[in-house]
Amino acid sequence: MTLDEAQWHPSACILCECNCGVEIQLGEDGRSFAKIRGDKQHPASKGYTCNKALRLNQYQNGETGRLTTPLRRGADGTFEPVDWDTAIHEIATSLQQIRDTHSGESIFYYGGGGQGNHLGGAYSPATMHAFGARYRSSALAQEKTGEFWVSARMLGMITRADFEHCEVAVFIGKNPYQSHGFPRARSVLKEIAKDPQRSMIVVDPVRTQTAELAEYHLQVRPGTDLWLVTAMAAILVQEDLVDHPWIEEHLNGYQPVAEVLRAVPVTEYCAIADVPEPLVRQAVERIAKAASVAVFEDLGVQMNRDSTLVSYVEKLVWLLTGNFGKPGAAYVPSGLSAIGRDRGYPFGEGPRSPVVGAPIISGLVPCNVVADEILTDHPARYRAMIVESANPAHSLAQSTRMREALRSLDLLVVIDVAMTETALLADYVLPVPTQFEKYEATFFTFDFPQNIFHLRHPVLEAPAGLLTEPEIHARLVEAAGALGEADYAPLREAAAVSREAFAQAFLPLMADPGMRRLAPVLLYRTLGPTLPDDASSAAVLWAAAHQAAMANPDGMRNAGYGQAPAAGELLFDAILAGEHGIVTTVDDYDASWQRLPRERILLEVPELLRQVAALRDRPAPQPDPQFPFVLSAGERRAFTANTIMRDPSWRLRDAEGRLRISTADAESLGVSSGDLVRLTTRAGNAHVAVDVTDTMRVGHVSLPNGLGLTVDGQSTGVAPNELTLTEDRDEWVGTPWHKHVPARVESLGPTPAWLPD
Ligand SMILES: Nc1nc2c(c(=O)[nH]1)N[C@H]1C(S)=C(S)[C@@H](COP(=O)(O)OP(=O)(O)OC[C@H]3O[C@@H](n4cnc5c(=O)[nH]c(N)nc54)[C@H](O)[C@@H]3O)O[C@H]1N2
Ligand SMILES: Nc1nc2c(c(=O)[nH]1)N[C@H]1C(S)=C(S)[C@@H](COP(=O)(O)OP(=O)(O)OC[C@H]3O[C@@H](n4cnc5c(=O)[nH]c(N)nc54)[C@H](O)[C@@H]3O)O[C@H]1N2
Ligand code: SF4
Numbered sequence: 001m002t003l004d005e006a007q008w009h010p011s012a013c014i015l016c017e018c019n020c021g022v023e024i025q026l027g028e029d030g031r032s033f034a035k036i037r038g039d040k041q042h043p044a045s046k047g048y049t050c051n052k053a054l055r056l057n058q059y060q061n062g063e064t065g066r067l068t069t070p071l072r073r074g075a076d077g078t079f080e081p082v083d084w085d086t087a088i089h090e091i092a093t094s095l096q097q098i099r100d101t102h103s104g105e106s107i108f109y110y111g112g113g114g115q116g117n118h119l120g121g122a123y124s125p126a127t128m129h130a131f132g133a134r135y136r137s138s139a140l141a142q143e144k145t146g147e148f149w150v151s152a153r154m155l156g157m158i159t160r161a162d163f164e165h166c167e168v169a170v171f172i173g174k175n176p177y178q179s180h181g182f183p184r185a186r187s188v189l190k191e192i193a194k195d196p197q198r199s200m201i202v203v204d205p206v207r208t209q210t211a212e213l214a215e216y217h218l219q220v221r222p223g224t225d226l227w228l229v230t231a232m233a234a235i236l237v238q239e240d241l242v243d244h245p246w247i248e249e250h251l252n253g254y255q256p257v258a259e260v261l262r263a264v265p266v267t268e269y270c271a272i273a274d275v276p277e278p279l280v281r282q283a284v285e286r287i288a289k290a291a292s293v294a295v296f297e298d299l300g301v302q303m304n305r306d307s308t309l310v311s312y313v314e315k316l317v318w319l320l321t322g323n324f325g326k327p328g329a330a331y332v333p334s335g336l337s338a339i340g341r342d343r344g345y346p347f348g349e350g351p352r353s354p355v356v357g358a359p360i361i362s363g364l365v366p367c368n369v370v371a372d373e374i375l376t377d378h379p380a381r382y383r384a385m386i387v388e389s390a391n392p393a394h395s396l397a398q399s400t401r402m403r404e405a406l407r408s409l410d411l412l413v414v415i416d417v418a419m420t421e422t423a424l425l426a427d428y429v430l431p432v433p434t435q436f437e438k439y440e441a442t443f444f445t446f447d448f449p450q451n452i453f454h455l456r457h458p459v460l461e462a463p464a465g466l467l468t469e470p471e472i473h474a475r476l477v478e479a480a481g482a483l484g485e486a487d488y489a490p491l492r493e494a495a496a497v498s499r500e501a502f503a504q505a506f507l508p509l510m511a512d513p514g515m516r517r518l519a520p521v522l523l524y525r526t527l528g529p530t531l532p533d534d535a536s537s538a539a540v541l542w543a544a545a546h547q548a549a550m551a552n553p554d555g556m557r558n559a560g561y562g563q564a565p566a567a568g569e570l571l572f573d574a575i576l577a578g579e580h581g582i583v584t585t586v587d588d589y590d591a592s593w594q595r596l597p598r599e600r601i602l603l604e605v606p607e608l609l610r611q612v613a614a615l616r617d618r619p620a621p622q623p624d625p626q627f628p629f630v631l632s633a634g635e636r637r638a639f640t641a642n643t644i645m646r647d648p649s650w651r652l653r654d655a656e657g658r659l660r661i662s663t664a665d666a667e668s669l670g671v672s673s674g675d676l677v678r679l680t681t682r683a684g685n686a687h688v689a690v691d692v693t694d695t696m697r698v699g700h701v702s703l704p705n706g707l708g709l710t711v712d713g714q715s716t717g718v719a720p721n722e723l724t725l726t727e728d729r730d731e732w733v734g735t736p737w738h739k740h741v742p743a744r745v746e747s748l749g750p751t752p753a754w755l756p757d
C-alpha cells in the first residue's frame, strides 16, 4: 500500500479554540503524521485550516519531553518512576490527610483542558467532590471572567457574534487573522474586506494583519480603550444614532445610561486615546447605519487596564444599535457545557476566594490571586493542588512567585503529556496519552445558527503505561472510597438491558447533589464499557446530550433529533458515531431571546455606570518615566500556540520570538532587527532580539506568548510571565494586565547602551 492509498483518520487541530477538523495520514512507521489536510466533512471548518495545523506532528512526535511513566519526587528531590497503583494510592492518602487535618477546601484544582482537550476535565468534579475540594480555576479566569460577569449582569447569558453574516465586523483588542476565535477566520475576514457592502473596524494599537484588512483602523494608544469605546458609545447617543424602537421593546435602563453618555466630552476622549476624532465618528456612523454588527472583544482589552469597564461599554455599543438576536449580530450559543455561565451578583456579593476574598466568577478563582491564596499562613490557604492539562508555572502572572507558591504546597499533582514547567515542580506527575491517542473533545462549541460537536476518535494507539484522564479520575474517586462496586453493580445491570433501563436506574440517583458531582465517574464505569470502540471516556457526554436536549428543544428538533428524551439519546449516538463532527442544533434567530433568563436586557449596571461617569474626572494615563514603554506580554502570532506546542522546531518563522518595536523607537535606541536589547519591567528583565516594524506604535513593544519553554534543559525565547506581576490586575474581577506592562528597553547591541534619563 502506498501512502496515498493509506487511510485518512479524521481528527481536529488542538492549537486554538476553533478545533478545525483535520484528516491525518500516518507514515509507514504507523506513528508519524505523514500528511495532514483540512477535513471537508467537518461541519464548522469545512476543510479550512490555518498554517499551524499542518505541523501537528511536532506535538505528537516532536521533542516535547513526553512523559512515559508516573513519577514521584523522591527524598533527594529528583523524580523516580512509580507504578500507577502506588501513585494513585499515595496521592489519595495524601489528599485525604490534608482534607482530614485541614479541610477539603484547601485542595485546589487548576486547569481541565487546553484548546483541544476538555473531555478529561469533565471528570474532575467527581475527584473534587471525592476529596471535598471546592475551589478551582483555569485560564478563563485570566481572560474572560470580566466579560462573563458583565454578560451575566446585562443579559444573564454569554454571547458570541455572527461574523459570517454581519455587515460590519468590529474587533477590539483582537487579531483574528492570527488568533482566530470563530470558524474559517482568515477566509471570513477576507470576504468582508473585499465586499464593498461590508466593513471592518479594528481597535488595536498595532497594525495587525486584521487591521490591514480593515476599512477603519482605530490605532488606539495602548491602555486607553475605555476612553475610546466610551466616546464611541457617547457619539451614538449624542448624534441620536441609537435604535429607539428596539430599545423600547427590549432594553431596560436606557435613560440613566444615555444621561451619562450625553455628558461625555468626545473630543477630549478621542485625544486621550490618540485616535483622530473624525475617524472615530465615521466608524460609529458606519456601525449605526449597518443592518447588522458583530463585535468581538479579546485579550487586547481583556488583559488590560479597565478591562471589565471596557467589556461593559463595548456591550452598550452593540445593544444601543439593536445588534442582538438577528442575523449578523450577537447571539446566545447552544452548547454541551455551561462555560462562562455566571449568576451575575452585584459587585461585592456572591462567592469569594477563601484567603484574598476575590470574587469567584463562573466558578473560577481569579488566576492572579492563586499565589496569594497559597503563600500565606492563613488557615484557609490552599495546601494541595491538582493541575490537569495546564501550565500555570508558565501561564500565570509573575512566574517566580507562582513557582514559589507551587513549591510551598504540601502536595502538587500534575496530569500532563509532557514534562512542563509546572510538572517540574510536582510531587507526582501522571502521564496521559496525547490528544491523538484517545477520545477527545472540547466544549468550545459556540457556533450559530448551526452549532456543532466533535468527539474525536483516537488516530493512533497510546503507548503502554499511560492512563487517560477519565481513568485517573475514576481511580482517585475509588481510592477515596467515594464510589465502588456497590454503586456500579445496579447501573451495570441496567446498562446491559438497554439505555432506557439505564436512564431509569441512573436518574433517581441524581436527586442527591453529591451523586450528581460524582456522576461523570459513575457513567464512565457503568455506561462507559457498553459504548462501541472503547469509547468509555465519552460516557460523560450521555448526560450532557440529555441536558442539551432539554435546554434546546427547538434547535435540536430542527437538527433532526426529534424531541426529548429520545432526542438526547439520538444526539449521544450521533456524537459517538460522528468521527468528523456533527451538527447538534440548528437555531432560529429567535433562539437567542428564548435563552435569556429575563425578558428584557439591562443596560444599566449601576456600579459600572458610575465608573463610566467618573471617567471625566480621571486624568489621562501618563507613562512612568522609569518604564517609558508599554509591553504587551504574550501576543498571538503565526507560530504560537500557548504552551501546547513544546517543540521549538515547529516554528517555521520567528523561531526565537522577537520583541516587536516601532521603527522610530528602534532608531532612537540605535538598534536594528536581530539586535539584542535588555527588556526590564518591575518584575524582572530579559535579553531579547528585536524585530523592527512600522506596524507598532511608538512606545509600544510586544512579545509573543508561549515562548520560554524548557525542553530537555534547553529554553527558547522569553517566558512572558517572568515579566509580569500578580498585583497588576483588574479591580473588579482580578484579570491580569498582561497586555499593558510598563517596561524599559535598552540596547545591548554594538552601539553604546541607551539609558532613559
Ligand atoms: N496563533 C495563536 N492563536 C491563538 C492562540 C495562540 O496561542 N496562538 N491562543 C488562543 C487563545 S488561548 C486566546 S485567549 C486567543 C486570544 O486572541 P487575541 O486576543 O486576538 O490575541 P492577542 O494577540 O493576545 O491580543 C490581541 C490584540 O490585542 C492587541 N492589544 C495590545 N494592547 C492593546 C490595547 O491597549 N488596546 C487594544 N484595543 N488592543 C491591544 C494586540 O496588539 C493584539 O493584536 O487566541 C487563541 N488563538
Ligand atoms: N503573559 C501572558 N500570559 C498568558 C497569556 C498572555 O497573553 N500573556 N494568555 C493566557 C491565556 S488566554 C491562556 S488560555 C493561558 C494558557 O495557559 P494554560 O491554561 O496553562 O494552558 P496551555 O499553555 O494551553 O497548556 C496546556 C497544557 O496541556 C498539556 N497537554 C496537551 N495535551 C494534553 C492532554 O491530552 N492531556 C493533558 N492532561 N495535558 C495535555 C500541555 O503539555 C500543556 O502543559 O495562558 C495565559 N497566560
Ligand atoms: S490553530 Fe488554525 S488550524 Fe488549528 S484550530 Fe486554530 S484556526 Fe484551526
Ligand SMILES: [Mo]
Pocket: 139, 143
Ligand atoms: Mo486563552
